[in-house]
Amino acid sequence: MADIELHAIEKRYGDTRVVNGVSLTIRDGEFLTLVGPSGCGKSTLLRIIAGLEAQDGGEVRVGGTCVDDRRPKERDVAMVFQSYALYPHLSVFDNIALPLRTRRLSFAERLPLVGRAFPRRRGIERAIRAEVEQAAAMLDVAHLLHRKPGQLSGGQRQRVALGRAMVRHPAVFLMDEPLSNLDAKLRVQMRAEITALHRRLGVTFIYVTHDQAEAMTMSDRVAVMMGGELLQVAPPEALYRDPQDLRVAEMIGSPKINVVSRAHWAALGGAEPGGLHAETTQLAFRPEDAAIAGPGAGTLGGSVASTENLGSDIFLNVTLTHGAGAIVVRTHPDAPRARAGDPVCVRVEHARLMQFDSQGRRRAALARVAA
């Protein structure tokens, strides 16, 4: 297969623009995650790639060829839906076998009774059975083949849906929040299984989620979407360390990035890191880039509002003075314990401080530009 190129894709429902000029190239064999809050147009974009929905503007190209006039089944993509979308009246076996049957048997051969009259069908059905059983074994649902989807647990349905998608070896997998209906433990396990599946199959995965943790742990690259637009497309580390937009910075990472306005920063007596950009209105830093320090120049004053002990780390929620808001500081469990109500000073590592302008765009620190 080849790269998938989205070129200025637009989609409107009535008067609302749901997808707003999205351009993106997904490389062959890549695991790309589309992450964004609910309702930002992720599923719509996925349906456009699949050909289930026609875009109002722009082009979808595969290997340089425009595929806009190809029907879904001609695009060689498979999709896994959030609701699984299994056929409730068919057994697990028939659910997984359906995409193979529609592709390999002619219309007449698929007819309920008449189909049996075709001698060719026996052999094809035998091959299909073998392939379905192989896929089912790979996904650990071989013992469920005779059941109906209604008799399966959420995790099992998820695997059947994966089986139905992979049995015909598509060039592209589209997954629309496939794990969001599972419980937390199963979700973590399925994450690993899906990444393993990607490695084994070596085909392109486009994975949609609103969960930044899924995006960060599974993907080669993450595309952050908001309000129908792509904010940034980058590998997970770059997205975390080098967000180009305040909204990206706020979406990625847990606990959330700390944001202090420039005015408050100055009032608090925070050190002016070598060269704030003129347009900078907001300063942001990750909880691990701040530390509790003794009182002194260049620190932010505040008091501990509460603490969260995760065992490996302790997060301090600090309320800053001057009404500058609240921030989170990560501390080591071995460090001196602070308790709620304690006054503290926070020192921020300047090299890690990010600057954003009033539009939320990232501004490079002048010093680093000069260096």
Added chain:
Amino acid sequence: MRRRGRAGRIARHVLLACTAAFALAPFVWMISLSIKPPQEIFQADFHLWPTQFYGFENYRIAFTAAPMFTFLLNGLMVCAAIFTLQLLVCVPCAYALAKLRFHGRDTLFAAVLVGLLVPPQALAIPHFVLLYVFGLLDTYAALILPWAISAFGIFLLRQFFRAIPDDVIHAARLDGLGEFEIIWRIMVPMSAPALAAFGIFSVVAHWNDLFWPLIAVRSADISTPALGILLFRDDEAGQFLGPLMAGAAIIVAPLLLAFLIAQRRFIDGLAVTTMK
């Protein structure tokens, strides 16, 4: 708490039993009359079971005085044909109205709703004239064709199809099914309870229909059961009340039988689709 719950339950059951008795009374009376000799039917004192069992004679007369089997067979054929045609029209229409996006869809659906409000009697004359023009009066076609398109069926199925998630249809398209295959491989099996409900309405309505056959058909050999039974009435009703009731019992029997047999399946069907 528990006592009140039980009292409530008893009250509910009494109420339901009364309603059921009220609905069943004419039916029981019909069966009772159908097994009584003529002189007993007009006796002043009423008892359910006749002193002289006359059922055998009444039912024999009912079967021999009129071609009852022909009527039943006609009824079966006409109802089956009507329901088949209705499905052929309603299912694709309902699918398009529920799941496809095209210009004028909402207008078309509004038209279906209007169709729902038009009483079939109002269309009797236009239908009659049309059939006359095509020379189809007094044929099976006259009994069947006017009912081929059911606004009610389109409406009912459209509502049911809408409840089926789009994702399932999207999955089917990606799996390579064409639109018609989606209809009969996915939509129809998934809405079996709705189809069954529509089937009950349709078959009961047309099996029992007297109004339209009376207008469209004259010959006994294509009469439906409800029309056929009128043949008894044409004779001196007094003498024939027993056989008339026997005839009535005979024409309801197939429906009753069918529902008793199918009852379990309907309930099973409902249970299947409520599972996600």
